[in-house]
Amino acid sequence: MDNELLQPANPVVVNLIGAGGTGSHVLTALARLSHMLNELQHPGLHVRLFDDDLIEDKNRLRMLFTGAEVGLQKSAVLINRINRAFGLNWKAVTERFDSKLIKETPELAMAMITVTAVDSVDARFEIADILINTRNKSHYLRNCPKYWLDFGNGRESGQVVLSTVGDIKQPESKRFSTRASLRMITDEFPDLLRAGEVKDAGHNCSTSAALDEQDLFINASLAYPGVEILKKMFREGLLFDRGFFYNLKDYRVQPLKII
Template identity: 50%
Template sequence: MTSEKTKVHFTDNYLINPTNPVTINLIGAGGTGSKVLTALMEMNHSLIQLGHAGLFVRLWDDDLITEANLGRQRFAESETGLYKSVALINRANRWMGTNWKAETQKFKLSESEKFSENITANIYISCVDSVKSRFEIADILKRLNTGRYYANRLLYSLDFGNSKRTGQVILATIGTIRQPNSEKYETVDHLPSITDEFGDLLKQSEESDDTPSCSLAEALEKQDLFINSTLAQMGSSLLWNLFRNGLTKNRGFFLNLKNFHSQPIKIT
């Protein structure tokens, strides 16, 4: 009698042994995105210390910092009125001596409907509030994944989403990732995106009120103080494991911060 093999996904080899820093487009610099950027700073430093080429991050957000963003997000009072992406990237570059980039616009196609070089990356991390934005990002990634050669080969996407006290992080491949032969595991070369697998649920759960909060108190009525940072840490750990361990048995998780329950999403 043969036992069923555990299903895993092996990390694309370029993430393990890159010739240049692994490129990341981080989309959204709010409650979750600002804290994911901090995690990427720590990850970049750690990878370099381990002999890796590190990361190059481009942060996309067209929002300005308001008083409502202070406290729950990674911003200081002195930064009020600045672009979120600029404030965060300037801080990251001063701390690390890197040359990461800020985009003060939404992640979208250019006016000529052609993709510019800065929109392609190895990894896409989305930390956006609306379901509409998720589907727009998914559409761009599908249009980018045409088999044409890009300097930054599209490999993975990582989506963060949450309500007041619950959330989820979903890792997906952009297309398929070639897997090695394995006697121990059953390898899986394609991980579905959140819009492909949970698209109908996303549309049903979309809230009609997306009005920006005018104060921290109002913002906390919509999202608990630590839901974003908890998701950021756990989701970044999932990404870190791709680099450090070279494989994963999980492609994400569901989190309920109200009862402190986390449920991993196994690879199937």
């Protein structure tokens, strides 16, 4: 892992893109991770949550919203809740994370870790371009993009994949064969992403429409094991697995090894 993760002078900036069924659970997991790091004398995390959607009554099936919160901004409600619970100052951005926003406010792309929980293949490819372009322009600056953790799911299955944005300097090691870069999910598994979009075409992962299309607990069951990858990055300083494929129906997890 990059040394700036392990011994930072300030909280590590994380961009969480998507506050839907998966993103809302990931946010809670990140807050618990940050609290753990603080207890271990680490500055923890500073999270920005990007989502331009409003809360609808149907969202309450997969996300913990009250009836009184219907009509409010998802990202603002979730961030305010986390800030109150953990005494944080995390930020909600009530706009879509896309090229237009970053062109207007380029500093919003400056986060060492980007976590995506979006339901669009096009959005993933656009985010990949933003991360690469930002890294190329700011590789010498603090908080330039270095890691991308992507969450994706279908009805009863999903995957979490960690990528690097460019190369991460590796130490010399006689014990391990190190890897300076991990391919982006958009380069390594484009067919998987496109196949998933065809299957779920027209479906938003936050709708209750349904249980026929998406299991009630698939989002939460991906979120916490996925953030476990980040926990290992901070606690252990190295990884042997960069993600996993998950099948909730059969309770099967297949690690994605770093080779």
